[in-house]
Amino acid sequence: MNTPISKKINIQKVDKSRIDQVDFDKLVFGNVFSDHMFECDFKDGVWQNPTIKAYGPLTISPAAKVFHYGQAVFEGMKAFKDEEDKVWLFRPDQNAKRINKSAARLAIPEFPEDLFFEALTTLVSMDREWVRKGPGNSLYIRPFVFATQAGVGASPSTEYKFMILMSPAQAYYTGDIQVEIAEHYSRSANGGVGAAKAAGNYAAQFFPTNLARERGFQQIIWTDASTHEYLEEAGTMNVFFRVNDTLLTAPISDRILDGVTRKSVIDLAKRDNIAVEERRVLVSEIVEAAKNGSLKEIFGAGTAAVISPISAFSFQNKTYEIEKQEDSFAAKFKKELTDIQRNLSEDPFGWRFEVV
Ligand SMILES: *Cc1c(COP(=O)(O)O)cnc(C)c1O
Numbered sequence: 001m002n003t004p005i006s007k008k009i010n011i012q013k014v015d016k017s018r019i020d021q022v023d024f025d026k027l028v029f030g031n032v033f034s035d036h037m038f039e040c041d042f043k044d045g046v047w048q049n050p051t052i053k054a055y056g057p058l059t060i061s062p063a064a065k066v067f068h069y070g071q072a073v074f075e076g077m078k079a080f081k082d083e084e085d086k087v088w089l090f091r092p093d094q095n096a097k098r099i100n101k102s103a104a105r106l107a108i109p110e111f112p113e114d115l116f117f118e119a120l121t122t123l124v125s126m127d128r129e130w131v132r133k134g135p136g137n138s139l140y141i142r143p144f145v146f147a148t149q150a151g152v153g154a155s156p157s158t159e160y161k162f163m164i165l166m167s168p169a170q171a172y173y174t175g176d177i178q179v180e181i182a183e184h185y186s187r188s189a190n191g192g193v194g195a196a197k198a199a200g201n202y203a204a205q206f207f208p209t210n211l212a213r214e215r216g217f218q219q220i221i222w223t224d225a226s227t228h229e230y231l232e233e234a235g236t237m238n239v240f241f242r243v244n245d246t247l248l249t250a251p252i253s254d255r256i257l258d259g260v261t262r263k264s265v266i267d268l269a270k271r272d273n274i275a276v277e278e279r280r281v282l283v284s285e286i287v288e289a290a291k292n293g294s295l296k297e298i299f300g301a302g303t304a305a306v307i308s309p310i311s312a313f314s315f316q317n318k319t320y321e322i323e324k325q326e327d328s329f330a331a332k333f334k335k336e337l338t339d340i341q342r343n344l345s346e347d348p349f350g351w352r353f354e355v356v
Pocket residue numbers: 076197233234235236237238257258259260261262301302303304
């Protein structure tokens with residue numbers, strides 16, 4: 001159910017854009033923000049005062065519940081500009097729904113979908129200069145909600161702030177990544193919050209990921225918390241395994257984030273007559289496939305990097321290298337996805353959404 005909206009969006013445009021101060025060729029992912037941001041408060045049971053104003057700091061009580069109990073969820077999506085200066089979003093309906101699924105799990109009130117769309121499209125339209133065209137360029141969009149009620153009582157906040165920030169991004173080249181398969185730490189558990197984009201899920205991964213980095217691996221592929229026998233997903237990416245010509249990926253559950261890139265790859269694979277199995281994938285079967293040569297590829301799928309090829313994985317202190325494929329599925333899906341996103345190909349699934 002949508003909570004009532006008390007008012008239309010109040011727009012306070014900046015006098016002068018900061019865009020001239022930005023070197024678009026030297027962007028570090030997520031460090032520079034566009035001129036405007038969206039802000040809306042939940043108070044007295046109603047989302048109110050939706051406002052677009054200059055990007056800048058907030059004043060919040062140090063007792064705000066988000067600082068003490070971590071009641072916060074977020075989303076990640078992108079806007080693209082085509083050669084004719086048209087601006088496109090990719091499957092934004094998925095993010096509008098998912099932020100509310102995440103919110104529900106953290107006892108945060110749902111944000112009205114129509115207001116989400118109005119805020120998003122107005123903001124992107126106002127800052128459309130910040131969406132650069134050309135391969136790899138995009139505007140990364142970060143909607144988020146957090147608890148603002150002042151009080152250290154351990155109970156759900158009665159007040160929240162919903163915001164949207166936007167950050168220009170260049171191609172996110174991670175290079176080929178080497179990953180470690182989790183044997184001790186866990187990302188999520190049965191009945192937990194793994195399926196939500198909850199802020200704390202990411203904080204909890206930093207320490208084990210740092211340990212993996214010290215051993216020369218950039219990421220961890222998490223396994224199920226109870227047995228560590230089944231492969232699940234990576235930090236902010238779902239993971240696909242190509243065994244011979246079949247794609248394997250873990251099924252969505254309350255431990256796994258239902259990624260938009262993941263479901264898009266599955267739809268493209270089906271269209272391209274590539275067999276896909278959404279099922280539990282054993283670590284042992286992937287180790288076996290690596291040994292007998294049938295493991296052709298592993299890749300991550302997520303909004304930031306789109307597709308990230310994984311060139312090696314480590315399990316029980318043994319590293320297994322994966323040879324480069326001529327007919328790489330990772331490269332194929334990356335091209336198919338980014339061509340749809342940038343209006344360079346047909347959009348048979350109706351995934352593009354134009355911002356006017
Ligand atoms: C965001 C995220 C993904 C990828 O989701 P997309 O919608 O494709 O960006 C996958 N796993 C986790 C844990 C994530 O947070």
